[in-house]
Amino acid sequence: MAEANKVPIMDIRAIIKHQRNRYPVLLIDKIIDLVPGERATGVKCFTYNEWYFPGHFDDEPNVPGFVQIESLVQTFILTFLCKPEYAGMKTNFVSINNIRFKKKIVPGDVLRIEATLKTFKRGIAMGAAESFVDGEPACSAEFVVAVPDILDQFKPKA
Amino acid sequence: MSNLEKYVAAFTSTFLVEESALANLEYQDIAAWDSVGHMSLMAVLEETFGIEMDIDDIIEFSSFEVGRTILAKYNVTME
Numbered sequence: 001m002a003e004a005n006k007v008p009i010m011d012i013r014a015i016i017k018h019q020r021n022r023y024p025v026l027l028i029d030k031i032i033d034l035v036p037g038e039r040a041t042g043v044k045c046f047t048y049n050e051w052y053f054p055g056h057f058d059d060e061p062n063v064p065g066f067v068q069i070e071s072l073v074q075t076f077i078l079t080f081l082c083k084p085e086y087a088g089m090k091t092n093f094v095s096i097n098n099i100r101f102k103k104k105i106v107p108g109d110v111l112r113i114e115a116t117l118k119t120f121k122r123g124i125a126m127g128a129a130e131s132f133v134d135g136e137p138a139c140s141a142e143f144v145v146a147v148p149d150i151l152d153q154f155k156p157k158a
Numbered sequence: 159m160s161n162l163e164k165y166v167a168a169f170t171s172t173f174l175v176e177e178s179a180l181a182n183l184e185y186q187d188i189a190a191w192d193s194v195g196h197m198s199l200m201a202v203l204e205e206t207f208g209i210e211m212d213i214d215d216i217i218e219f220s221s222f223e224v225g226r227t228i229l230a231k232y233n234v235t236m237e
Contacts, residue, residue: 094194122216124197151193154200154213156185156220 003043003112006032010078018087019077024051027071028078028113036082039116042075048107063105068139069096072113072129076143079117080125086147094124094144103138111138123150161207162236165229168202169222184221207234 008030010018015028033041046063053061077091105111115129123146130140159167169180173190185191191199200216203209203225209232211219219225226236 092194094198121201122197124194124201146194146197148193151197154197154216155193156196156217 003032004045004110006030006043008032008043009034010082015078018081019074020088020090021070021074025070026074027067028074031075031078031082034078034082037080037117037120039114040075040079040082042071042078042113042115044071044111044113046105046107046109046111050107053107061107063109065099065101065139068101068105068111068131069099069141071111072115072131072139072141073143073145075113076115076117076127076129077125077145079115079127080120080147086150089147089149091125092146092148094146096144097142099139099141101139103133103136105133105138109133122154123147160237161229161234164206165203165226165234165236168199168206172199172202180222182222185219203229207232209234 010031012029015031028042028044030043031040032043048061052064052067056062056064080086081089111131111133113129113131115127117125117127119126125145125147126143128140128142131138166177166180169175170177173188173195175188185196200211200219204211207229211232215228215231219228
């Protein structure tokens with residue numbers, strides 16, 4: 001629960017400024033540690049008011065896997081979108097590998113997400129992220145993400 | 159493995175195409191060779207041949223055949 005009270009490096013307004021996900025698919029609340037071009041630590045607080053809990057499931061609310069993955073990657077993309085030259089650019093998945101779900105996440109849980117950028121070259125970002133609830137591993141994955149606005153600068157001539 | 163074999167392997171492994179389709183292959187001829195695929199191919203070629211390509215060369219790299227000429231500038235020659 002300590003993560004929930006940590007002073008943000010990026011609050012929700014800064015997150016909205018630097019990346020393009022919006023309600024209902026903006027799935028991180030704040031960034032509490034950030035080394036641009038290297039790593040970011042995000043926090044997501046889950047309450048029963050999340051739109052997916054009534055459907056997943058009405059008798060056993062828990063966070064769907066795709067939401068967990070999005071929380072990971074939204075922290076991951078801020079490792080480079082935090083830089084002024086990339087701020088606000090849209091991103092696309094290229095691949096997701098080695099996904100592991102290790103813990104059921106329920107209303108009231110606070111997710112800590114640690115993301116690392118391995119490489120960022122010509123609009124292709126590669127790296128990984130892992131999440132924790134109360135120090136226990138929850139979910140992890142490796143990502144390759146593209147930034148179309150940058151890729152377009154390197155397209156062969158027609 | 160010769161440079162030509164490595165070059166062919168970069169294309170076939172990145173785009174999952176048969177070697178027989180490479181001779182006349184151009185950017186966007188197949189779905190896999192889009193802007194993302196192009197960057198993937200450039201990354202594989204740079205790693206395979208231990209080079210770092212200039213931006214202009216990446217933009218000029220518009221076909222399998224043109225790529226051979228461009229790589230020659232980096233002393234990657236193919237017989």
